[in-house]
Amino acid sequence: MQQLDWTALAHLRAVGQAGSLGAAARLLGVDATTVARRVRALEQASGTALMLRGADGTARLTPLGEAVLARAEAMAAEADAVSALLGQARGRLAGTVRVTAVPILVNRLLVPALPGLLARHPGLTVELVPEARALSLTRREADLALRLARPVTGGSTVRARRVAALPYGVYAADGRTDLPWIAYDAAMAHLPQAQWLSQAAARDGATGLVVSDAETALQAALAGLGRTLLPVAVAEGVPGLTRLPDPPDLPERPVWLLSHADQARNRAVQTVAEWLAKEALAACRVGTQPSNRSTSASQ
Numbered sequence: 001m002q003q004l005d006w007t008a009l010a011h012l013r014a015v016g017q018a019g020s021l022g023a024a025a026r027l028l029g030v031d032a033t034t035v036a037r038r039v040r041a042l043e044q045a046s047g048t049a050l051m052l053r054g055a056d057g058t059a060r061l062t063p064l065g066e067a068v069l070a071r072a073e074a075m076a077a078e079a080d081a082v083s084a085l086l087g088q089a090r091g092r093l094a095g096t097v098r099v100t101a102v103p104i105l106v107n108r109l110l111v112p113a114l115p116g117l118l119a120r121h122p123g124l125t126v127e128l129v130p131e132a133r134a135l136s137l138t139r140r141e142a143d144l145a146l147r148l149a150r151p152v153t154g155g156s157t158v159r160a161r162r163v164a165a166l167p168y169g170v171y172a173a174d175g176r177t178d179l180p181w182i183a184y185d186a187a188m189a190h191l192p193q194a195q196w197l198s199q200a201a202a203r204d205g206a207t208g209l210v211v212s213d214a215e216t217a218l219q220a221a222l223a224g225l226g227r228t229l230l231p232v233a234v235a236e237g238v239p240g241l242t243r244l245p246d247p248p249d250l251p252e253r254p255v256w257l258l259s260h261a262d263q264a265r266n267r268a269v270q271t272v273a274e275w276l277a278k279e280a281l282a283a284c285r286v287g288t289q290p291s292n293r294s295t296s297a298s299q
Contacts, residue, residue, distance in 0.1 A: 005045065009072050011038035015051055016061050016069040017141045024059075094123035095268030099276070101146035103130035104214040105255075108234040113280040117272070124268055132213060143269050144276065145258040157261045163277040164255040164284035168193055171218075171235045172227040175242035180205040182220050182228035185212050192251035193229045200247075233283035255284060 014024035014035065021032040028035065043050050050065035061069055101110065106128050114126060129142060151160050172179050181201040184194035193214075207226040211217045217228045222240050229251070235241050257276055263269040 005038075005042060008038040008042040008045075009068070009075075011035050012042055012050060012061070012065065013069060013072045013076065015039060015059050016065065016072075019060070020058050021053070022057065093121040093267055093271055095266070096125040096127060097144065097268050097272040098127040098129060098142045099144045099146070099272060100129040100131050100142040102132050102148065102213070104218070104231065104234055105146055106130035107215065108237070109283060110276075110280050113275075113282075116279065117275045121271065124271070126272060143260070143263060143266075144273055146276065146281075147256045147258060148253040150254065150256060151258065158258055159261055159264075160256050160258045161277075162254050163257045164281040166231045166233060166253040166255055166284055168196075168229045168251050168253070169232045169235065169246060170227055170244040170250075171221055171230045171241045172244060173222055173224045173240055173242070175244065176224070177227075177244055179224070179226045180207045182207050182217050182226040183210050184217075185210040188212055192253065196249070196251050197229055231284075233281075236283075255281060 011024065011028065011034075014027045015021065018024040018027050021035050024035045025032040039051050046064075048064060049062050050068060051059055051061055053059050099106075099110070107130060110128055114128075117126070118124060147160075148166065150162075151158070181197055181204060183197040183201045183206050184191065188194045189198070207220075209220055209225055211220060211228075214230060214234070218230055218235065218238065218241070220226065221228050221230070222238070227244065230241075231253075232243070235243065257273060259269065259273055
């Protein structure tokens with residue numbers, strides 16, 4: 001086989017992570033045609049198929065492609081470690097750390113807190129991925145993840161600790177208490193805030209709108225469409241929203257920080273992890289029983 005094309009390998013890795021050519025292209029900042037061409041070049045060089053394309057636009061790796069992906073993930077981790085070492089040799093923290101969380105946490109808490117971290121560590125690059133889907137740490141789709149439920153499945157190589165709690169409050173535009181409830185759609189029915197809103201809407205009336213995420217609920221409340229539940233740490237800083245008197249039994253979500261055991265000695269990852277726990281989530285009420293032990297994580 002001819003010399004390995006590292007760029008093509010990165011494109012194959014993106015397909016394995018994203019599950020489609022289009023999503024892989026967005027991940028890499030290129031177009032889908034480029035991704036397909038790079039993967040095809042790798043297949044031609046190896047003489048075998050590495051990717052299978054579905055009629056619905058999805059793409060999945062062949063068994064050999066999965067094996068190559070596993071090695072590519074290890075290579076990417078080593079490249080990050082080399083970058084960090086070179087940064088340390090220059091006397092500064094360096095490296096790229098990819099952080100994923102639900103959009104409202106990324107947009108409303110992490111982004112506003114980020115300038116301070118980057119000012120202290122100019123050699124550090126933080127990739128923020130606002131994603132409701134649980135990205136995989138074991139497949140290196142992210143280095144760190146914030147989740148709003150305790151992980152229950154996955155490998156023991158992923159460590160999870162509770163770093164904060166997210167209390168909810170009732171909010172509406174201009175403090176209006178007479179508005180109907182903005183509820184969540186059926187796909188979100190398992191969420192504590194969705195269950196609470198469903199009961200409230202059945203009792204007091206609902207708007208003609210259902211939402212699937214907290215960011216949309218926030219914007220709908222700002223537009224005066226109704227009342228809804230929002231994380232207090234997020235909504236308190238939004239002009240135009242007023243917190244209404246607390247009804248009984250409001251939900252509270254734990255905030256779990258997930259990291260990979262292999263990253264325990266990566267200074268860049270650990271620095272960002274501590275920033276998440278101590279600064280970025282400072283507006284949340286810190287959990288009273290954090291845990292540092294390894295636990296299974298949803299991957």
